[in-house]
Amino acid sequence: MHYLTFVGRVARLTGTAEDRAATLTRATLETLAERLTGGEVLxxxxxxPKPLWGLLSPHPRTEAAERFGAAEFVARVARRADCDENTARTAVGAVFATLREAISSGEFQDVVVQLPRDYRDMVEPALAPAATRRR
Incomplete structure (x- = not known):
């Protein structure tokens, strides 16, 4: 999936302009990179898409993921994107749905398995049959 397609999909799912969707995507992926192990981030x-690679940089000194729940994930996205938590929660769901389309199903499962159960409300819509990939 191309970068503009990725951001455009997030924009449609969040009902925001593409520049705002790019900010929400950046905030979500940067936060996700903190929550995943270094190898999984890579x-x-x-x-x-290449423009998103830099957002997913594992911390150079550690392979370990930070441990924080879904509420903290949303709060971090909200701070990074300078938005309220409801907007951040919607954005996180949109980015996960777009990731589901953009990456292989095996890789998506590898990401999801690293997230605790309290992330389920944000991730499950991306796992629903209606969210099938269009590669």
């Missing part, structure tokens, strides 16, 4: 980045 695997995910390899399947995304």
């Amino acid at each position: 695997d995910l980045a390899a399947q995304l």
Whole structure:
């Protein structure tokens, strides 16, 4: 999937302009990179458009993921994107749905398995049959 397609999909799902969707995408992917192990971050980045690679940089000194729940994930996205938490939650769901379309199903499962159960409300819509990939 191309970068503009990725951001355009997030824009449609969030009902925002593409420049705002790019900010929400950046905030979500940067936060996701903190929550995943370094190796998984690299695997995910390899399947995304090049403009998104830099957002998914593992911390150079650690392979370990930070441990924080879904509420903290949303709060971090909200701070990064300078928005309220409802907007951030919608954006996170949109980015996960777009990731589901943009990357292989195996890679998507590798990402999801690293997230605790309290992320389910944000991730499950991306797993629904209606969110099938269009590669």
